[in-house]
Amino acid sequence: MSDLATQRLIAQLVPKGSRVLDLGCGDGALLDLLQRERGCSGYGVEIADGNVIKCVQRGVDVLQLNLDEGLTMFGDASFDVVLQIDTLQNLRNAEIMLRETARVGRIGIVAFPNFAHWPNRLSVARGRMPVTRRLPYQWYDTPNIRVGTFKDFEVLAQRNNLRLLDAFGLQNEREVRWLPNARASTAVFKFERS
Amino acid sequence: MFEAVPQSMSFASPLALRSGVSVADYTLAYETYGTLNADKSNAVLICHALNADHHVAGSYAGKPKSEGWWDNMIGPGKPVDTNRFFVIGVNNLGSCFGSTGPMHVNPATGRVYGADFPVVTVEDWVDAQATLLDALGIRTLAAVMGGSLGGMQALSWALQYPDRVRHAVVVASAPNLTAENIAFNEVARRAIVTDPDFHGGHFYDHGVVPKRGLRIARMIGHITYLSDDVMNEKFGRSLRSAAEGESVGSSYRYSTQQVEFQIESYLRYQGDKFAEYFDANTYLLITRALDYFDPARAYGGNLTAALAKATAKFLLVSFTTDWRFSPARSREIVKALLDNRRSVSYAEIDAPHGHDAFLLDDARYFGVVRSYFERIAVGSEGSAAS
Numbered sequence: 301m302s303d304l305a306t307q308r309l310i311a312q313l314v315p316k317g318s319r320v321l322d323l324g325c326g327d328g329a330l331l332d333l334l335q336r337e338r339g340c341s342g343y344g345v346e347i348a349d350g351n352v353i354k355c356v357q358r359g360v361d362v363l364q365l366n367l368d369e370g371l372t373m374f375g376d377a378s379f380d381v382v383l384q385i386d387t388l389q390n391l392r393n394a395e396i397m398l399r400e401t402a403r404v405g406r407i408g409i410v411a412f413p414n415f416a417h418w419p420n421r422l423s424v425a426r427g428r429m430p431v432t433r434r435l436p437y438q439w440y441d442t443p444n445i446r447v448g449t450f451k452d453f454e455v456l457a458q459r460n461n462l463r464l465l466d467a468f469g470l471q472n473e474r475e476v477r478w479l480p481n482a483r484a485s486t487a488v489f490k491f492e493r494s
Numbered sequence: 495m496f497e498a499v500p501q502s503m504s505f506a507s508p509l510a511l512r513s514g515v516s517v518a519d520y521t522l523a524y525e526t527y528g529t530l531n532a533d534k535s536n537a538v539l540i541c542h543a544l545n546a547d548h549h550v551a552g553s554y555a556g557k558p559k560s561e562g563w564w565d566n567m568i569g570p571g572k573p574v575d576t577n578r579f580f581v582i583g584v585n586n587l588g589s590c591f592g593s594t595g596p597m598h599v600n601p602a603t604g605r606v607y608g609a610d611f612p613v614v615t616v617e618d619w620v621d622a623q624a625t626l627l628d629a630l631g632i633r634t635l636a637a638v639m640g641g642s643l644g645g646m647q648a649l650s651w652a653l654q655y656p657d658r659v660r661h662a663v664v665v666a667s668a669p670n671l672t673a674e675n676i677a678f679n680e681v682a683r684r685a686i687v688t689d690p691d692f693h694g695g696h697f698y699d700h701g702v703v704p705k706r707g708l709r710i711a712r713m714i715g716h717i718t719y720l721s722d723d724v725m726n727e728k729f730g731r732s733l734r735s736a737a738e739g740e741s742v743g744s745s746y747r748y749s750t751q752q753v754e755f756q757i758e759s760y761l762r763y764q765g766d767k768f769a770e771y772f773d774a775n776t777y778l779l780i781t782r783a784l785d786y787f788d789p790a791r792a793y794g795g796n797l798t799a800a801l802a803k804a805t806a807k808f809l810l811v812s813f814t815t816d817w818r819f820s821p822a823r824s825r826e827i828v829k830a831l832l833d834n835r836r837s838v839s840y841a842e843i844d845a846p847h848g849h850d851a852f853l854l855d856d857a858r859y860f861g862v863v864r865s866y867f868e869r870i871a872v873g874s875e876g877s878a879a880s
Contacts (some may be wrong), residue, residue, distance in 0.1 A: 319835075343832070349858040352841055356809075356865040362844045363828060373829045 302310055306486075307333055307471035310385060313409050313490050314338060318380035320450065321404060322368055323397075324387030328352050328360035335360070342379065346489070362478040368392050371400040384410045402493045409463065414469060414487040416449035421482075434485035450481040453489055463494035496570060498552030498562060502592055502826050503629055509587070509622055515612040519601050522593025522692045523585040523624050527568065528576035530632070532795045537632045539623060540564065541640030542646035545772060547591035550583035551576070566855050573864035577873055579636060587622050588614045588779040596699060596775035597631035607775075609695020614779055616643070616787040620650045624658070636870050638806075639663035640742040641852035642819060643780070646787045649827065652804040653789055659806040661870055663863065666816055666852035667668050667832070669822035670788035670798050675818060678718055679781040682711035686774045695775050697860070702772045709765030711777055721848035729757040765861050785815045797826060798833040807837040809860060809866045813851040839866065 307330050314320060317339045324333045325344025328351070334340035340365035344362045346352055356412070365373070368391060382405030389412045393399050401408040413434050414420075423430035428440040437444065448456075450469060457464055469476035469484020476484040508516040525548050530537060540550045542563070551568040554560045568574040568581055581755040585593040588611055596611035603610075627635070638659050640648040645667025651663040655857050671679070686692060689707030717725075733746070734753050746754065753759045793799040808831055812824035821842050831838040845851040851859070867870045 349841075349843075349861075352839075353858070353865050356839055356841075356862055356869070361837055361839050363838070363840045365825075365840075373825060373832065374675075375833065401642045424689050466730075 302404065302425055303473060306470060309470065309473070309475065310383070310411065310488070311338060313488075314340060314381050314383075315407075316340070318342075318399065319378075320381045320383060321345065321374065322369075322383040322385070322399070323380040324384065324390070325351070325360070327353065328355035328358045328362060330383070330385060331355075332358045333361045339383075347381060351415065367397060370396070371404050376403055377406055379405045381405055384408070384412075386411060386413070386424050388412045389446045389448070392445065394446045395456065395460070398456065398462075402460070402491065407490060407492050408462070409439040409488070410453070410492045411470070411486055411488045412446075412448065413444060413454075414450045415447050416451065416481045416486055417471075417485045418482050419485075432485065434486045450484070450487040453487055457491055461494050462491040464489060466490040496527070496552045496576075497555050498527065498549060498560075499619060500525055500549065500554075500592065502585075503626060504724070505625055505629075509618070509625065510616045511612055512615045513613050517587065517612060520587060520622070522587070522592040522594075522622060523591075523628060525550065525552075525562075525583045526630075527551050527578065527581045527583075527685040528579055529769070530580040530630075531873045533554045533684065533873055534632055534748065535636060536579050537625070537627070537630075537635050538574060538581045539635050539638045539651070540568065540574075540581060540583045541619075541623070541638065541644035541651075542583070542586065543640070543642040544777075544784070545768070546591065546644075548583040548585040548593075549591075551581065552800060553827070564853070566853075567860070567863065573860045574639065574867055575864075579867070582630070582632075584623050584625075584626055586619045586780075588776060590771075590776040592772035595773065596779065597773055598693070604760060605696045606696075608698055608864050611775060611779065615783050616646050616650050617654060620647055620654050620782070621791075622696040623647075625649075633658065635661075636795060636872060637660050637661035637663055637867070640667070641665035641808055642667055643784055643787075645819075646784070648653070649804075650787070650789065652806040652808070653800070656803050656805045661809070662804070662806045662825065663809045663811075663866065664824070665811045666813055666819045666824075667810075667827075668819045669790060669826050671784055672823075673799065676785050677873070678818075679785055681799055682714050683778050684721075684783060685710035685714070686777060687772075692774060695778075697774065703769070704771035708769040708772060708774055708777065712768035712772075718818045719849040721817070721846060723815065724850075725849050727846075728860060729760060734759045738825045765880075797830040801827070801830040801836070804831070804834070808839070809850070809862070810838065810840045811862060812840075812842050813847070813859075814842060815846050816849045816851060818849040 320342035382401045402468045420430040469480030470486035471484040498710045501876040506618040510516045546563045551562040551565045586590045600607045610704045638648045645664040648662045686707035689704035691702040692704040788796040790800040808841045812821040828840045843859045
C-alpha cells in the first residue's frame with residue numbers, strides 16, 4: 301500500500317484543501333503527498349517510533365498515540381477527512397474505531413486487505429491460510445488481526461449508519477469496480493455519517 | 495568537547511513581577527554556544543528546570559568534567575546542533591548560580607534578600623529572559639526549548655511573546671501541576687522551612703545552611719524523578735553491606751537508623767551533595783513557581799482558550815514511565831493545540847527511566863528532536879520548510 305501509484309489513487313479521493321487526520325500514517329508519505337499536491341493540512345497518528353521520526357523528518361505533523369486507546373483527543377467533525385489506510389485490520393477495537401472515524405471526520409476513507417480476493421479463497425479452499433504479496437504474513441505472526449472482506453465492510457458500514465460515497469477495489473495499482481470482492485486484493489471505501 | 499564561557503548581564507530598569515513587586519538592578523548569568531547568524535534567525539533559548547542553570551553545554555576551560563547539564567543534547571553535531579544554531583542558556587531570577595537571587599544584597603535595604611526575595615513566576619522568568627534577548631539584539635527565537643519546569647517556560651514563551659517564537663519544544667512537561675505534584679513540593683518546602691537552621695529564610699546572617707531540610711527535599715524529589723521499575727532494577731532490595739564488600743548474603747544490622755538498603759544510601763548521597771551547593775530559599779522559590787504555573791487559570795481552566803494566542807509550531811515529548819509529568823499531561827497540551835489548529839508533533843517515548851528520562855540519551859527521543867531541529871529554517875538556507 302505504500303507504493304506511489306496506490307497513494308495517488310487514495311489521494312484523489314481527498315478533496316483539495318482538506319484538513320486531514322491520517323490514522324496509522326506510517327512514514328507520513330501519503331500526508332506529505334496530500335500537503336504538497338492537494339493543498340491539504342493535518343496530522344498523522346502513528347505508534348511506531350521509527351515512523352514518528354520519519355514523519356518529523358518529512359515535516360509532517362505526527363502524534364504518537366495508540367489508536368486502540370481511541371480518538372478522545374479529537375473533537376466531533378474536527379477534520380474534513382479521516383484516513384485509515386491499512387490500519388483498521390490491525391486494531392483490536394476495529395468497529396469502535398470505524399465509528400470514531402465517522403465522528404471525527406466529515407468524510408472517512410478506509411482501505412484494508414480484502415480477504416475474499418480469489419487467490420485467498422483458493423488458498424483457504426486448499427486448506428491453508430493465504431500468504432500473498434498483499435498478505436505476506438503467516439497466520440501466526442500476522443498483524444492483521446481483523447480479517448474481513450469487501451462485502452463484510454458493506455455490512456459493517458450499514459450496521460453503523462454510514463453512507464457509502466464510493467467503494468471499489470484496488471489490484472495492481474488499478475481501480476477494480478467490477479466484482480471487487482473477488483477481483484481486488486484491497487478494498488477501499490469512502491463514507492460519511494448518514 | 496567545546497569550551498563554555500559563563501557571562502552575565504546587568505539590567506538597570508526594574509522588572510515588574512506578577513506579584514506586583516518589582517526587582518531593580520538585576521543580573522542574569524548566561525552562556526551562549528555557536529554563532530548568531532547575520533539575520534539573527536538561528537537563536538535557540540534553552541530554559542532550565544529546578545536545579546539546573548545557564549551552563550547547558552560544553553565544559554569550562556581546564557575542567558574536563560564540567561559538562562553542561564544538557565551537553566548530550568546540545569553541541570556541535572548534536573540534536574540541537576550548535577554548528578547551525580546560536581544557543582543561549584540563562585540562569586533564572588531567584589536561582590543560586592549567578593543570576594540575582596536570595597543570597598544577594600537587596601539594593602533597597604543593603605541587606606541580603608533571604609526570604610524577602612520576591613516570589614517569581616514562570617511568566618516573570620520569561621519576561622527576564624526576553625530582556626536578555628533584547629540586550630543581545632535578538633528579536634525572534636528560532637526555537638525555545640525546555641524540559642519539565644523548563645518546558646513550562648517554553649510553553650509560556652509561546653503565550654507571552656507569540657511573535658517572537660517560531661518553534662516551541664516542550665519536553666516532559668505539563669500545563670500545570672496536579673494536587674499530588676504540589677503536595678510533593680510542599681513536603682520539600684516544609685522540610686526546609688522547619689529546619690532549625692532555616693531562621694525564617696535569613697540563615698545567611700547566622701552563618702548556617704538548613705542542610706537537613708535541603709537533604710530531605712532532594713530525597714523526595716529524587717524518588718519522584720525515577721520510576722518504580724528503574725529503582726528496583728538499580729537498587730532492588732540490595733543491602734549496603736553487600737556493596738561495601740562484606741560477605742555476600744550478609745544479614746540485616748537490625749538498626750532503624752543506620753543505612754541498611756542501597757536505595758537509602760543513594761538517596762542520602764544525593765541529599766548530601768545537593769545540600770552542599772543549592773540555596774534553600776531558591777528551592778522554595780522555584781517549587782512555588784512550579785505550583786503557580788497555570789496558563790489556563792485566567793480562562794476558567796480552559797487550556798484551549800489559553801493556547802489560542804500561541805502561533806509557534808510545537809514539538810512535545812513525554813516519557814511513558816514519567817509519573818511526575820505524565821504523558822497524559824503532555825497530551826492535554828497537544829489537544830489544546832489541536833483544538834486551535836496549530837502545528838504540533840508529539841512523541842511519547844517508551845523509556846523506563848521516569849521523569850529523569852528527559853536528561854538521558856535515548857536514540858528515539860534524540861532522533862525526534864534532531865529531525866525536528868533539522869527542519870527549522872535558518873537564515874538563507876533554502877530547503878527547510880519553516
